Amino acid sequence: MKKLTSLALVLTFIVSLFTPHAYAAKETAYTKAKVTASSLNVRSKPDLKSKVIGKAKKNETVLIASEMGKWSKIIVKKGTGWVYSQYLKKETTPTHKVGYITAKAVNVRKKATTSSAVSMTLNTGDKVTILQTTSSWTKIQKGSKVGWVSNRYVSNKAPTKKPAKKEYAYVKVSDYLTLRAKPSTRSKSLAKLKSGVKLTVLSTSGKWKYVEVNGKKGWVAASYLSAKKPGKKTTPKPKPKPETIIVYVGSGTLNLRDTASTAGHVVSKLKVGDPLTVSKEKDGWLYVTTKSGECGWVSKRYVLNTPPKTDEVKSLATKTGYVTVNDLNVRSNAGTSYKVVTQVNQADKVTVYSSKNGWLHIKTPKGIKGWVNKHYISYLKIPKDDGGQHLPSNFSHLKGKTIMIDPGHGGHDSGAVGYKSVVYEKDLALSTSIILARKLRAAGAKVLMTRSSDVFIELAERPQMSNRAHVDAFVAVHYNSGPSAGHGLETYYQQGSKYRNMASYIQSGIVKYTGLTNRGIGPNNLQVLRTNTRPCVLVELGFVSNPKEVSIIKTATYQQKAAAGIAVGLNKYFK
Ligand SMILES: [Zn+2]
Structure with a gap:
């Protein structure tokens, strides 16, 4: 829109510079009028002594090109002619149409020509009353002011509600904010938004904002939005970190629902491998937050504790681990179908090199390399004994x-x-x-x-x-x-x-x-x-x-x- 406006301005400038008068004449608006005299002389000049070049009949509609004193210049077949204005009745539009400005900083001029003075400037979406329309110009009224705008910048259709500049807001709540289908608390919930989530504000209706978030549009209560990203509170005492439980979508797509039931409304479709932060659990359902900040319930059956299997080997910084069970099989590769190469026991100290499909590549205390299921390795020391002599042993x-x-x-x-x-x-x-x-x-x-x-x-x-x-x-x-x-x-x-x-x-x-x-x-x-x-x-x-x-x-x-x-x-x- 901006480009178009500047192009129009450049063109206007060129036109005004070289052919101001021709352009102005072409753009002159005509006013329709009806002849009230039984027969009206049309003269070559605004002068009773000038030549009569034609006659207009009563109730005939003529177009007034301009007016001068008591005379009106009207359009006739061979050009223009002059008639006495008192024998013409100008037509007025009985009901004015409503129009909307379609661009930013549109000049409203005193006359229907770009060389005319600008009387006011209007912006996208401004509602005006259309008084008159010519081939290129529209006469509009805004408040008490009347003027002309180029037809290009006025439309009888209301503009789609799009702010000229994108407005953003952040969710500021203690738990979550509901995105709704309509501006009412009784309206259907489309998504649950976490505090801090950034929204694009599309429009406002009373205490509600129509917003877009992650490609989803809906209404939120304006009172829970903040123009600034909610900052971290500066408390003198460091708060304990909340428990973070991450699970992963295990199947192709997983429904994120607004209640802990398959009857719940699907608020989003989650993709395989998407990480989810779990905040509570209910009847086999997990209340989760997605990476993009959407909240809802997922069936626990379809999530994994580790990212879904890939054959990719992840190199880890070499770590020391401890075996948590006795007789743990160490295999030639990452899977139970592979050959057992040795066994390790509880509290055995192992070196961990890499991970694959939930298995760890390790080196045993005897120096044998192989793979073990990662669940049996702890990175916290498991001691070989139960404690020194100073601890009781007689129970x-x-x-x-x-x-x-x-x-x-x-x-x-x-x-x-x-x-x-x-x-x-x-x-x-x-x-x-x-x-x-x-x-x-x-x-x-x-x-x-x-x-x-x-x-x-x-x-x-x-x-x-x-x-x-x-x-x-x-x-x-x-x-x-x-x-x-x-x-x-x-x-x-x-x-x-x-x-x-x-x-x-x-x-x-x-x-x-x-x-x-x-x-x-x-x-x-x-x-x-x-x-x-x-x-x-x-x-x-x-x-x-x-x-x-x-x-x-x-x-x-x-x-x-x-x-x-x-x-x-x-x-x-x-x-
Ligand atoms: Zn606990």
């Missing part, structure tokens, strides 16, 4: 007891993320649980684990495993997070249950052997305890969010002490 009351250890989180659910991401709760929980399991087995207990590798297990499934195995005790192992100053140990039992004493013994044990702050025990209504019909507790073995505490709890020495404390508590409980 006579544990003999013959069936104890289930439940390392919290796992797989895509990393749990709390440590200060500066040094460690994940899921890894700490697993390594501590492995040490605890060894200790309990050494004391003659039968130990079951809800997981012994880095895999995701449904929260609801864990207490069911406990119930099915009819265990004598169930211990959920977790690490805490909160404000950076938060520190210490907690043990929870199910509200209203009779296992307060079990929580109390375990809390005393872990406080005694680790030396960390005693935050006490408490009843809690946690899913893993609530639906668990067996004696059960949940321990929180320190704060990963505390920079000082995380440096202690990530060590094998600390985890050995914590495991000893739990074992002491269980032993006392079974006494």
